[in-house]
Amino acid sequence: MTLDLQHAAQRRMRRAVIILVVLVLVLVAALVVIAVRGDDSGSNKPAAAAPKESTTAGPTPVPTLPPDEEDYVAPAKYVALPDGAERAGDLPVKFPHTPEGAAAMAVASSRNAWSFDPAKLKAGILTYSTATYRDAMATSAENGAKGNREFAGVPATGPIPPGAALNAWPIGVKWTVKGADTVNAMVLLRVTSVSKEGAEPKTTLVVVPGRAVWESGDWKGVPTDPMPLPDPADIGTSKFNEDGWLAIQEGNRL
Incomplete structure (x- = not known):
């Protein structure tokens, strides 16, 4: 996505920050719980990754981002993320040891x-x-799909309604190096969902925490401990820069 497209999207999009008061099975390498805080009182309780457990509930929209009239603010910093040297099916693997x-x-x-x-x-x-969590986490994939369906407003069981869709676009990342073989990372995503044909798309900003460890010649993920998460900030806003996000540049894409 070019900066122009980002700018246009930022102006026409109804952005919302949500609180996921739930454990939704997603993946940052193994099992990650999406915990997006947006509590007026400031007493946020981020969810913890918990193998074999996943409950779901409806998210509550909390509009806290600047209105569309705010001038676009270009990202202060970009990062060109490396490609994986190989692929496992459709997924890139064998990332550099950096x-x-x-x-x-x-x-x-x-x-x-x-x-x-x-x-x-x-x-x-x-x-x-x-490898420590791989098999246990794989057994929870059905629960993860169910959580994603409920997040998008799609019935938890049965065929996916025509026109329903769920897409995630990573727009920012930041990390803390804990050692040569351990890196804590946060990924900022813009998630768009449509519950059915003719329904209005819903766009949500989500911060996903994760921990990467170097294992068998590649980076692998482990469930993260509970941690305070920053309020999401869309790319093109001053808060995106203030919070230290790096805009993601992958190959020829921004």
Whole structure:
């Protein structure tokens, strides 16, 4: 996405920050719980990653971002994330042994997590999860798909309604190096969902935490401990820069 397209999208989009008062099975390499805080009182309780457990509930929109009239603010910093040297099916693998490589793995796995298809979620878990959690997490793929359906307003069971869709676009990333083989990363995503044909699309900003460890020649993910998460900030806003997000540039895409 070019800056012009980002600018246009930022102006026409109804952005909202949500609180997920729930555990939704997603993937930042293994199992990550999406915890997006937006509490007026400031007493936020981020969700914790918990193997084999997943409950779902409807998200509550909390409009906290600047109105569309605010002038577009270009990202202060970009990061060109490396590609994986190989692929496992449709998923990139074999990332460089660098912090950028760890971030690239986190971005790839979090992007793959937003799907109605449990087979796709399971493939991502098996590809990106550390061996310690891989098998246990893979058994929860069905719950993850169910959580994604409920997030998008799609019935939890039965055929996907015509026109229903769920897509995630990673727009920002930041990380903290904990050692040569451990990197904590946060991925900022713009998630768009449509519950059925003719329904109005819903766009949500989500911050997903993850931890990458170097294992068997590649970065793999482990469930993260509970941690305070920043309020999401859309690209093109001053808060995006103030919060230290790096705008993602992958190949020829921004």
